[in-house]
Amino acid sequence: MSYLGPKTIIEKKKQFLLPCSYHFYQDPPQLVRGSMQYLYDHTGKQYLDCFAGVSVMNCGHSNPEILQTTLKQMETLQHTTTIYLTEPIVALGERLAHYLPGNLTRSFFCMSGSEANEGALLLAKKATGRMGLIGLEGGLSGRTHLTMSLTGIPMWRTMDDPSPNTYLAKGYGKEPEETASAAMERSLASIRSILEAHPNGIAAVICEPIQGNGGIQVPHVRYFKRLKAMLQEFGALLIIDEVQTGYGRTGKNFAIEHFDVVPDILTSAKALGNGVPIAAFSTTDEIAAGFTSPSASTLGGNPVSAANSLAVLDYLESHQLKERASNLGNLLLEKLTQLQKKHSLISDVRGIGLMAGMEIRTPDGLPAPEAVDRILERMKDAGFLIGKNGIDRNVLAFQPPLVVTKINLLHMMESLETALQKEYASYSPCK
Numbered sequence: 140m141s142y143l144g145p146k147t148i149i150e151k152k153k154q155f156l157l158p159c160s161y162h163f164y165q166d167p168p169q170l171v172r173g174s175m176q177y178l179y180d181h182t183g184k185q186y187l188d189c190f191a192g193v194s195v196m197n198c199g200h201s202n203p204e205i206l207q208t209t210l211k212q213m214e215t216l217q218h219t220t221t222i223y224l225t226e227p228i229v230a231l232g233e234r235l236a237h238y239l240p241g242n243l244t245r246s247f248f249c250m251s252g253s254e255a256n257e258g259a260l261l262l263a264k265k266a267t268g269r270m271g272l273i274g275l276e277g278g279l280s281g282r283t284h285l286t287m288s289l290t291g292i293p294m295w296r297t298m299d300d301p302s303p304n305t306y307l308a309k310g311y312g313k314e315p316e317e318t319a320s321a322a323m324e325r326s327l328a329s330i331r332s333i334l335e336a337h338p339n340g341i342a343a344v345i346c347e348p349i350q351g352n353g354g355i356q357v358p359h360v361r362y363f364k365r366l367k368a369m370l371q372e373f374g375a376l377l378i379i380d381e382v383q384t385g386y387g388r389t390g391k392n393f394a395i396e397h398f399d400v401v402p403d404i405l406t407s408a409k410a411l412g413n414g415v416p417i418a419a420f421s422t423t424d425e426i427a428a429g430f431t432s433p434s435a436s437t438l439g440g441n442p443v444s445a446a447n448s449l450a451v452l453d454y455l456e457s458h459q460l461k462e463r464a465s466n467l468g469n470l471l472l473e474k475l476t477q478l479q480k481k482h483s484l485i486s487d488v489r490g491i492g493l494m495a496g497m498e499i500r501t502p503d504g505l506p507a508p509e510a511v512d513r514i515l516e517r518m519k520d521a522g523f524l525i526g527k528n529g530i531d532r533n534v535l536a537f538q539p540p541l542v543v544t545k546i547n548l549l550h551m552m553e554s555l556e557t558a559l560q561k562e563y564a565s566y567s568p569c570k
């Protein structure tokens with residue numbers, strides 16, 4: 140098999156794609172094959188995937204058990220659109236009604252996380268008759284104009300031209316030295332002040348249960364209970380974006396379950412398809428009831444994506460992947476925390492399940508995005524693909540496929556320690 144190779148791909152990207160499409164690494168590999176938790180480049184080199192295509196490949200790359208169903212559906216009936224009756228879309232709707240928390244029993248299927256959030260925001264406006272929407276600093280809602288307006292990460296807002304009636308409140312992410320409790324109070328007070336400034340005007344708050352792109356920020360355990368109560372007081376809805384956190388990643392079906400709260404609307408995407416595009420926004424009978432005007436997504440929940448998602452849910456359950464994420468996640472966080480005690484460049488370790496972040500700062504306490512890039516490059520050379528995120532791009536993100544093994548993680552930790560030692564030596568040759 141002959142491959143273009145990284146250099147030619149970069150040249151073609153420059154020539155034929157928009158310049159906004161960027162890539163990780165100074166010396167990036169060309170990835171040509173995936174198998175469960177591993178990826179392979181054009182030279183045959185194996186990498187342990189520790190980012191899962193940003194929390195997508197929870198069941199592993201080219202998972203043969205899932206693909207059996209997907210390919211069979213492709214050969215039988217590929218696409219009709221929702222104006223015709225087909226079985227997989229209703230089977231998936233019914234399955235999700237049991238898989239989702241509480242009384243969220245109705246879903247609308249679409250194609251991407253941005254589209255699911257856009258739909259959820261529209262639903263909230265229709266259900267409340269109000270136009271105001273609140274997002275959080277440090278949150279990411281998507282790439283459409285409205286979802287971008289509710290994204291609180293400057294890098295992902297792209298253009299400073301927010302949609303009308305959109306507001307950003309303080310996020311729940313901790314500042315250095317701040318407690319989770321203080322961050323919670325700051326965020327809740329900020330949301331309250333927007334609600335009070337717009338009596339009967341705010342339809343919903345949209346937020347992630349753990350901010351992924353914001354740097355794996357985990358709120359205080361009481362945050363969502365208090366937020367939901369506050370929103371009820373003002374007649375506004377809570378939209379929880381589980382695009383990155385859903386489908387077993389944090390050790391529960393959805394991360395909001397760690398906070399013992401059922402949102403009014405829940406959005407999901409990424410891991411629902413395990414690499415096949417599908418997304419959904421899901422809600423209660425009561426909230427769904429007002430959405431009677433016609434709406435359709437041409438490819439949303441088509442026979443292939445719906446059958447594939449049913450196989451994904453089967454696989455997650457039959458292989459107990461959420462239990463695995465919980466157990467291995469505890470191990471990962473324990474090992475990362477041990478490393479933090481040894482290396483002062485690590486200013487924080489946080490996360491739940493197999494969604495962990497490690498924040499890197501200079502010895503002077505400043506965000507160190509260049510150090511993160513060097514660590515990522517060393518890890519890639521050692522055969523481990525790690526993610527990065529955070530408002531200052533200084534957080535290493537560990538979100539591997541949930542089929543990863545304990546041995547995989549221990550090997551990754553050894554290489555991470557070496558990569559950190561090299562980085563530390565560049566600041567302080569004596570240590």
Ligand SMILES: Cc1ncc(COP(=O)(O)O)c(C=O)c1O
Nearest residue numbers: 251252253279280281351382383
């Ligand atoms: C939390 C969250 N919401 C929404 C999105 C947007 O999803 P998509 O890229 O599928 O449109 C993302 C993408 O990374 C995300 O992480």
